Amino acid sequence: MIIKLAVLLPFLAAALIPLVHKFIKREQIGWFVLAVPILLFVLISSYIPHTANGKTYMHTLEWIPSLSINFTTYLDGLSMIFGLLITGVGSLVILYSNFYLSAKESLHHFYCYLLLFMGAMLGVVFSDNLLVLYTFWELTSVSSFLLIAFWHHRKASRAGARKAMVITVSGGVAMLVGFLMLYAMTNTFSIRELIAQVDVIQQHELFIPALLCVLLGAFTKSAQFPFHIWLPDAMEAPTPVSAYLHSATMVKAGIYLVARMTPIFVGVPTWFWLVTSIGLLTLIWGSFNAVRQNDLKALLAYSTISQLGLIMSLLGIGSLAFAFEFSDALTPVFALAGFTALFHLVNHSTFKGALFMMVGIVDHEVGTRDLRRLGGLLPFMPLTFSIALIGAFSMAGLPPFNGFLSKEMFFTAVTHLDSFNVFSLGSAVVWIPVVAWVASVFTFVYSMILIFKTFFGNYHPERLDKEPHEAPFGMLVSPFILCALVVLIFFFPNVLGHYILQPALASVYPSFPLEDITPHISPWHGFNTELFMTLGVIAVGIILYKTKRYWSYVYTFLQPRHSFNALYEWVITTTENNSQRVTNQYMNGYLVHYFTYIYIIFVGIIGSYFVLSGAFTFDPSKDSKVETFELMLVCLVACAAVALLFAKSRLSSVLINGLIGYCVGFFFIIFRAPDLALTQLVVESVTTALFLLSFKYLPHIKPEVASMATKWRNAIISVAVGSLVTLIGLTVVNYDKFEPISTYFEDSYELAGGKNIVNAILGDFRAFDTMLEVVVLFIAGLGVYTLIKLRNRKEAADIENK
């Protein structure tokens, strides 16, 4: 229950911001907002001792039980990690943005979107129901869209926001399809119940399609190859947003989904191969491309892509643990991979968050983040430099920082693939470690670029927009807290491992004995393969960094026009142009054409169904008798209607229309409807008067100038519509399959105290209808009044202008 409130609190706060922002100073709004994530962080961390003992919390609020959609929150080790990241990094980011964003920006919008995102993200990780999870999932995309486009006057911001939206939301829709398939197999949307029914799911023929769809959602969200192209463009967002959404939390939603779904989909080679190979591909592609970037944020974006790929591939390798029954010797080796994934997830959030904030500081204090203009900033910004040093060394996998631990464990995981041969691993035993190692070399290279190109080298003041100086204290607090964590985790990794990671491991590997699969993290394992790999990374990395100018020509082989970006642009522009062309063809502004579409579709669909189903019946035997005077009246109306077609002047048209109206009134009298007759006569008189009155201002009806073909076409449509109405009317008029309900109203005196049944229906049985009818009249009256008034005011304005 508390967790449910935790999910809803950011939304509440977001809704309050527009209400209160008028009453508080602009600079202060961020401090009020800061209270929300801090409160939530304390609240969620108070559960740590309980979840560390393997306790889980579940609370269900029935929402649409008939569709098995319930708002169920579930707190376990896995959601705990994410909950802490979202609220923890969230607090630091809000603290940071209080100093980063100037008070001139529309801060209330910014914090409103940020809180919206926080609530949505908490919703994703705490929801047990797949459809609720999906809703929150898309909401994170929407808030990300709003935040990327925060500086919406810039074209690049809008383009980046749209790209992120298009890619993540289309992946999300695929994921929804996958969820629906899971529902079709098991009749439940609850993740808990799905895990209990793994056997049913894995036997089902929809298993592989569902797996692919869900993975598509996870891969687009977590910027996996080839969907990674949205993340660099999303860097148009303000830097706090990049630090929060696009490195620490939102992009990890895909990781969360894969970890959460591992117990359901695991056990088939497809899952292992897809997750591992896409992860590794993303890892190497991201790190390879990060080296060539000149923009610091773009470099970090590609680095984030690469690190996400690393975590993803670890989850894939970790799923191998399910491939065989639990055995003391083998399972821990693969469970280690899963453990490392979670460990690196936390580590990445700490050092990458710090690095993003560092880049934000450089951008803020120097005015640029272009590596070609930066250099030699060390004397001016020593504190910022230390942040960069800690973050980048941790990212490169050097001691004494937490990145070293997870990088070593990553090497352990990839080098032990050969210990048991499942899923015909074959040559993968060899190339997976090679890919991992090469990617680590590139990671090392771009980490070095980040430090040395920014803070060392020659200082060129003429290339900078501002005089560089150290950032204000407030901006340094958040990155320093993160840096402290980076170091602390290195020295006390097992505290994190025991309290946070081990319970989360229980969510990924529900059936295994926890104590046996939780590894003990230690920085020193002796001289083993992993250590030599790290040493190799450092050696080769330094050589590559020093010789970068000699080999960087390889990047010229990557032509922009062959990239996935070009493909995306092509798809977007072609669809836009084509849909615009098609729309312009039928939405051409001719009212007549629109009417024609409606009539043709009416005749086409209803008419063809009517004919094909052979529904037509005609049985005049039940008709009441036709008197001669009635027949004369019918003829009169019919003749008047036809005459209306040929009426030359508007006066005769209106008089003919009035004639038909009065005749209808007579029909009401003949057909025993006195109330109708009275109303009709009054209304008809008023309408005719209104027509005549407005003719004072309206033009004469000009003869139709339409061509013969148009006239014939309209005539054919009219006759088709008229005869279809007649045929359906004749069929329906004597339909007697159901009892009429009107006998109920004949008790009107007992039920409503009215002796006039029609009045009783209007005034009592259907009084609501009548009330709304009065509302319609009122609105129409208002419209008439406004339209007339508008004219007067405009004329007055014209006079004033003269």
Added chain:
Amino acid sequence: MESVMVILVGILVTVATYLILSRNLIRVILGTALLSHAVHLLILTMGSLKKGNVPLLSDSDGPYTDALPQALILTAIVISFAVTAFVLVLTFRTYGTNKTDDLQKLRGNADE
């Protein structure tokens, strides 16, 4: 009688459709007015005609003619009156602003 009325409704609908498809705004309004007449008659006919007394309890002991369609039509008459009045004023404004009542000329600019 019912069949005759349905045929009459068909004729009215045909004429109304033709008028609605015309280019002249006033003829379109006349078409909608005519269409509402046709629909009122159609609803009344669907409840069968002349097979009972006037639905007034004080007037006779029944059987009464179907009162429900009458109640529906009463609502419909008032609403169609409101709509006609509104559309007339709208036409009057449109003509005042654009100096034409030809729908072909009233379709706005291509980039709107």
